[in-house]
Amino acid sequence: MKVAPGEFFLQGNEACVQGALASGVRFFAGYPITPSTEIAEGLAAKLDGKEGVFLQMEDEIACISAVIGASWGGVKSMTATSGPGFSLMQEAIGYAAMSETPIVIVDVMRGGPSTGQPTRASQGDVMQTRYGSHGDYQVIAFAPASVQEMFDLTVAAFNYSEKYRVPAFLLSDAEVGHMRGLLTIPDKLDIIGRKEKGIRRSDEAYDVPDELVRPFPVFGKGHRTMVTGMTHTDNSWIEPEDVKVHQELVKRLSEKVLRNRKDINKWELMCPGSKTMIVSYGSAALGAKEVAASDDKVGLLRLKSLWPFPEEPIAEVARNCDRILVSEMNLGMMYSEIKRVALENGCKKVELLSKIGGDPPTPSEFRHKLREMGVI
Amino acid sequence: MEIFDFYRKDRWPHVFCPGCGNGAVMNCFYRAFNELGLELDKTAFVGGIGCSSRIPLYINSDALHTTHGRAIAFATGLKLAKPELKVVVFTGDGDLGAIGGNHFINGCRRNVDMTVICINNNIYGMTGGQASITTPHEFLSTTTPRGNKEYPFDLAEIAVAAGANYVARWTTRHVHELTKSIKAALQKKGFTFVEVVAQCPTNFGRRNRMADPTQMLEWMRESSIRRDKAKANAVDHVDLNLEGKITVGEFVDRNRECYEELIGVSKHG
Numbered sequence A: 001m002k003v004a005p006g007e008f009f010l011q012g013n014e015a016c017v018q019g020a021l022a023s024g025v026r027f028f029a030g031y032p033i034t035p036s037t038e039i040a041e042g043l044a045a046k047l048d049g050k051e052g053v054f055l056q057m058e059d060e061i062a063c064i065s066a067v068i069g070a071s072w073g074g075v076k077s078m079t080a081t082s083g084p085g086f087s088l089m090q091e092a093i094g095y096a097a098m099s100e101t102p103i104v105i106v107d108v109m110r111g112g113p114s115t116g117q118p119t120r121a122s123q124g125d126v127m128q129t130r131y132g133s134h135g136d137y138q139v140i141a142f143a144p145a146s147v148q149e150m151f152d153l154t155v156a157a158f159n160y161s162e163k164y165r166v167p168a169f170l171l172s173d174a175e176v177g178h179m180r181g182l183l184t185i186p187d188k189l190d191i192i193g194r195k196e197k198g199i200r201r202s203d204e205a206y207d208v209p210d211e212l213v214r215p216f217p218v219f220g221k222g223h224r225t226m227v228t229g230m231t232h233t234d235n236s237w238i239e240p241e242d243v244k245v246h247q248e249l250v251k252r253l254s255e256k257v258l259r260n261r262k263d264i265n266k267w268e269l270m271c272p273g274s275k276t277m278i279v280s281y282g283s284a285a286l287g288a289k290e291v292a293a294s295d296d297k298v299g300l301l302r303l304k305s306l307w308p309f310p311e312e313p314i315a316e317v318a319r320n321c322d323r324i325l326v327s328e329m330n331l332g333m334m335y336s337e338i339k340r341v342a343l344e345n346g347c348k349k350v351e352l353l354s355k356i357g358g359d360p361p362t363p364s365e366f367r368h369k370l371r372e373m374g375v376i
Numbered sequence B: 001m002e003i004f005d006f007y008r009k010d011r012w013p014h015v016f017c018p019g020c021g022n023g024a025v026m027n028c029f030y031r032a033f034n035e036l037g038l039e040l041d042k043t044a045f046v047g048g049i050g051c052s053s054r055i056p057l058y059i060n061s062d063a064l065h066t067t068h069g070r071a072i073a074f075a076t077g078l079k080l081a082k083p084e085l086k087v088v089v090f091t092g093d094g095d096l097g098a099i100g101g102n103h104f105i106n107g108c109r110r111n112v113d114m115t116v117i118c119i120n121n122n123i124y125g126m127t128g129g130q131a132s133i134t135t136p137h138e139f140l141s142t143t144t145p146r147g148n149k150e151y152p153f154d155l156a157e158i159a160v161a162a163g164a165n166y167v168a169r170w171t172t173r174h175v176h177e178l179t180k181s182i183k184a185a186l187q188k189k190g191f192t193f194v195e196v197v198a199q200c201p202t203n204f205g206r207r208n209r210m211a212d213p214t215q216m217l218e219w220m221r222e223s224s225i226r227r228d229k230a231k232a233n234a235v236d237h238v239d240l241n242l243e244g245k246i247t248v249g250e251f252v253d254r255n256r257e258c259y260e261e262l263i264g265v266s267k268h269g
């Protein structure tokens, strides 16, 4: 479905709906959960059966399973959820990684563990996104911090999911999902379609970005494809006992994402070269933006993508500063990853401003912490 | 179509034990599919996890071998994304009725066009013979060493109650009736369900004094009551297996409009 270009005043979750439609979403399955429900409601209004299918299912496991099934039917498909629902989806997320199924999962993060704080923002699912299913695999995850980015990064999630045949995530939160702001939809968008396997010739030139990514055999086109979550060869022979097949497959699943970090990762840099840099993402970075804009001793690296882990921009920042302050709305999940890369690259001190409970850290909380650190 | 045009010859021999009921179901399915003149390239097969759920990987067609219990949910997405495909699910009693019970009930209720064939061997075959939701009362399994104290679940009755368009149950002794029912299910629009009570000599028979597959077939013959006979016994609904009986027959044949017709998706194709 085409979305009209122009300027709109929308809620973050509504901008995500627009981004999905602009990307060509044709199947959405969801189960109601705060604070993501507006995405399901928005798509229920648009996907009327003729333009695509909206389905409310019996639980989140059904939703993600149907989304994967729909993707094998050759359509762009997506689900949206929050903490508890996200936890239920994890087994199938591993299946999507293993079967190399392009799908998009939006997690509008709320406070956990368990039912926690249904209406309040959190960034507690960043590690679950990376490690939530069993086994070794890599995913692609974006972290929007504005209404505009809810749109832009939804489009990015669809594009990279198609390009690399991996599950891609939009890790939003209750704050960004429910904020209102300006959305500009441009006249032209770069949309990546399914990298489909051809049927006519075996030597047909496939438009895949990397030799580690295989063309996608859509069902119903005579490929007689076998898809399985078990260890399999390239032509889907089940070989769970074959050590070499397992090693090659699982390494390739990770490698196809890791070695394309430069293509995938996105970030915003403010006042690079400052001796103190804040590294943050999503709504935790909102207060930091204000501080970096007003204080010339402090810069900001705002990560717009979290997985694959953006080592390069963090290393670059670490090489040029003395101190890093990581800010996030959990007890320090990305912190340990960022700290590892920063210390390896010569940064002397890496501190954490952690805030849980639902409110993003304010500019004055940032200043207070920076004062404690002796920066300002 | 020859049998090895239908099944993937290059994947033979299969993983099933000698005497396993899966083979009888596969033969009946092949015959029904072939006699109807259906096309492999216009059909997709979906399975969950279990011995029975492996069948799709042996069929020379698109196959989606999924996660334990979720085959119907995967099939729902596939069918709605590509309504011109015929979608068939192979599943087991554990896959469909235990871990996948919610998707089964809601699949019947939602009535998306698909045929679900459940091979009910009264046991978790693949994991080595643990009790399942259809293990009869007092029967032995590795997790009910003193006999199963629970009562079995009636999958067909659930399907009837939840709204499936077609519901039948047979055993692997009833190959003609089974083939006929698979044909009826494949031809009908909407959610159609065929339960096949089948022998797992390795993990069910062996622990219940029926190690020989023929003993299991004999047990099925003795325990089966045709629905018409069950009716004569004044049971006007499907038996809940409380007496260890297997009620067989065609239980429902109706024409509720299927989901994709209701939302107009089939016209969209």
Ligand SMILES: Cc1ncc(C[n+]2csc(CCOP(=O)(O)OP(=O)(O)O)c2C)c(N)n1
Residues within 6 Å of the ligand: B049, B050, B051, B052, B053, B068, B091, B092, B093, B094, B095, B096, B119, B121, B123, B124, B125, B126, B127, B132
């Ligand atoms: C989530 C999950 N739990 C448990 C298992 C282990 N498991 C594999 S097959 C199976 C039982 C299958 O039983 P059934 O569906 O009756 O199939 P059968 O092997 O009897 O044909 C189980 C429990 C699994 N694969 N996934």
Ligand code: SF4
Residues within 6 Å of the ligand: B015, B016, B017, B019, B020, B021, B022, B051, B052, B121, B125, B126, B199, B200, B201, B202, B203
């Ligand atoms: S374990 Fe039972 S169900 Fe599985 S293949 Fe052997 S006989 Fe068949």
Ligand SMILES: [Mg+2]
Residues within 6 Å of the ligand: B050, B092, B093, B094, B119, B120, B121, B122, B123, B124, B125, B132
């Ligand atoms: Mg079983």
